[in-house]
Amino acid sequence: AVKVEADEAATSIQWSRLAPENGKPFNDPFAKLTQNQLSDLSYVVRVQRLIAEDKIKADGVDAKEAAGLARKLTTEGVDIGWLMAQRKRIQQIRGLQVGSLSKAIAKSLGGKEVALTGYVIPIKADEGRLTEFFLVPTIAACSHEDAPPRLQVVFVATEQGIVRPGKRTPVRVTGKVTAETTTRTTLNGNGRVKVHSAYKLSSPEIETFQASSQADRSPQR
Secondary structure, eight states: OOOOOOOTTSEEOOGGGGSOTTOOOSOOGGGGSOHHHHHHHHHHHHHHHHHHTTSSOTTSHHHHHHHHHHHHHHHTTOOHHHHHHHHHHHHHHHHHHHHHHHHHHHHHTTTOEEEEEEEEEEEEEETTEEEEEEEESSSHHHHOSSOOOGGGOEEEEEEEEEOOOOTTOOEEEEEEEEEEEEEEEEEETTEEEEEEEEEEEEEEEEEEBOSOOTTOOOBOO
């Protein structure tokens, strides 16, 4: 892997700096759901789509489980049909909001070199070396069935490329943060998924760490 020692003058930032809690000024009905409800809803919608595409049987095990979860959500006051009808409008509002917020946050960093530690979602490789990837804050975000929030995804491109790190191997990327939307289709355990990033790290320096605990990160030299 490319193990470039990060510039000591760079400022290490936390992922929360890129996605402040006050970044939700509009009434988002999905924000009112619990994590369990969001997970159940995601499963129901995915199964319904697969049935509509004739990829699974309408009376199969998955379909029956999804029907049970749909009934459970209904008893909890979740209107699945209404939420799905509102989804496109909400995505448009989120897109406008995210664009405005990411520009303000990137501007607040003042064009300075910053260092961000996270995990890699591979995008593009050239001659066995990873030349494009998304940087995300947690290991789970690399394999989760749903894409991470775009304010928690950073696009990184490097001509030199790096040896692809393991899923549990953190990397530290140093560069200048700009507000730039990037969309790529990647693969995870549930097939192809679109991932959107709100930021880009330009002129990156990349340091790969040994796969170890968060408390004991030793850079590979």
